Amino acid sequence: MPSEPLPDRASPTRTPLTNDTRAVGPASRALSLLRRAAKIAGINLLLIVLLLIPVELWFGYWLDGPGAVSMLDANPGRIEVRSSPLYPPGTTITNSRNRYGFRGGPADPARIDVLALGGSTTAERYIDDKDMWTAQLETGLRQSDCPMTIANAGVDGYSTVGDIASFNGWFDRVPGLKPRFMLVYVGINDAAVNPKAAWYEKSVRYKSQWRQIEHYVASRSALHRLHVALRGWWQARENQLIHDELPITAGTQWEPASLPADFTATAAPKVESYRRRLSRLTELIREFGARPVYITQRRMDGRLVDEHWQQIAGSDGARHTATVDAINQATLGFCHDTGETCVDLAGRIDFSSSEFADAIHTNPAGSAHIGRFLARELAPVLCGETSRGR
Numbered sequence: 001m002p003s004e005p006l007p008d009r010a011s012p013t014r015t016p017l018t019n020d021t022r023a024v025g026p027a028s029r030a031l032s033l034l035r036r037a038a039k040i041a042g043i044n045l046l047l048i049v050l051l052l053i054p055v056e057l058w059f060g061y062w063l064d065g066p067g068a069v070s071m072l073d074a075n076p077g078r079i080e081v082r083s084s085p086l087y088p089p090g091t092t093i094t095n096s097r098n099r100y101g102f103r104g105g106p107a108d109p110a111r112i113d114v115l116a117l118g119g120s121t122t123a124e125r126y127i128d129d130k131d132m133w134t135a136q137l138e139t140g141l142r143q144s145d146c147p148m149t150i151a152n153a154g155v156d157g158y159s160t161v162g163d164i165a166s167f168n169g170w171f172d173r174v175p176g177l178k179p180r181f182m183l184v185y186v187g188i189n190d191a192a193v194n195p196k197a198a199w200y201e202k203s204v205r206y207k208s209q210w211r212q213i214e215h216y217v218a219s220r221s222a223l224h225r226l227h228v229a230l231r232g233w234w235q236a237r238e239n240q241l242i243h244d245e246l247p248i249t250a251g252t253q254w255e256p257a258s259l260p261a262d263f264t265a266t267a268a269p270k271v272e273s274y275r276r277r278l279s280r281l282t283e284l285i286r287e288f289g290a291r292p293v294y295i296t297q298r299r300m301d302g303r304l305v306d307e308h309w310q311q312i313a314g315s316d317g318a319r320h321t322a323t324v325d326a327i328n329q330a331t332l333g334f335c336h337d338t339g340e341t342c343v344d345l346a347g348r349i350d351f352s353s354s355e356f357a358d359a360i361h362t363n364p365a366g367s368a369h370i371g372r373f374l375a376r377e378l379a380p381v382l383c384g385e386t387s388r389g390r
Contacts, residue, residue: 076101093128105151110176118185122154136371146383159189160277187297191323195273257311257318296328296346301359
């Protein structure tokens with residue numbers, strides 16, 4: 001009986017390849033690569049999270065109690081002793097904030113009569129505690145037989161947007177804080193606010209559980225603070241608001257300038273949005289039991305000479321200054337319409353170039369000038385005499 005031939009072991013039986021069979025190999029390899037990439041990404045993401053946890057715990061405010069004050073760009077309880085470019089070489093200054101986030105003022109918040117709000121021109125980070133315009137104002141009032149204790153709540157970058165936000169998470173958490181007056185030194189930063197940007201009006205931000213969680217995380221996260229700081233730096237750079245960016249000296253070079261053709265159309269929504277924020281800020285100050293006093297600001301990198309604009313050479317000072325002027329006029333108009341108190345510092349004080357460190361920030365001499373001027377203007381207001389918007 002013939003035997004069947006044995007299979008050739010060196011030549012196994014092959015299944016014919018079809019189109020579907022051929023597609024399995026590349027698809028499988030692609031899926032394997034995708035899984036491997038996802039695994040690597042997941043491991044790296046986990047490592048980043050593990051590394052960020054100690055960073056957040058060290059630099060953030062997660063361990064603060066639920067009643068801790070919430071500030072985005074200032075550290076309560078901080079004391080800095082360092083040099084400053086606004087003082088002679090070898091001089092050290094003290095820049096301190098107490099446990100409630102204020103510069104200057106009494107240790108007991110219940111003793112604060114006047115609280116000053118504003119941005120970097122109020123915070124004055126390169127000015128010694130005793131030389132701030134708020135400290136000079138307190139000294140001038142005392143010399144005018146109008147003793148008032150003044151605390152400085154200025155924070156770099158704050159406009160009325162930041163001032164409004166301060167009433168939820170900061171001022172409302174300071175025990176015993178009931179100032180009689182709130183001075184709002186305002187204008188320059190508001191000129192740079194995008195009129196379409198969201199702000200803390202009577203919003204739903206704190207009404208929903210999710211929004212409350214969002215605010216809790218934002219107010220404590222070190223990474224969020226870094227994001228806010230970088231975003232603020234970029235916006236300040238775009239609007240030439242950075243310290244020492246445009247130095248002012250007697251030899252500063254000026255050039256002819258003209259406003260953009262669409263300046264009025266561009267400024268109008270800024271002014272309209274600013275007026276709404278002023279209304280809301282006034283409501284909050286009044287609800288807090290204080291009386292608002294609005295103070296206009298002066299910008300020094302643009303000027304009108306014989307009805308023609310000039311600006312510091314190489315800057316955009318004419319446009320920036322004209323925008324601040326429009327904001328100042330809105331402030332004065334608001335006071336005229338509502339009967340609130342305004343002091344037109346921008347229009348009435350006679351600054352010299354030697355009193356400014358740059359186009360926005362005063363040096364110690366300029367801060368002293370502001371303090372003396374406001375002491376004369378505000379003594380009747382703060383010590384009992386009524387004042388109408390001026």
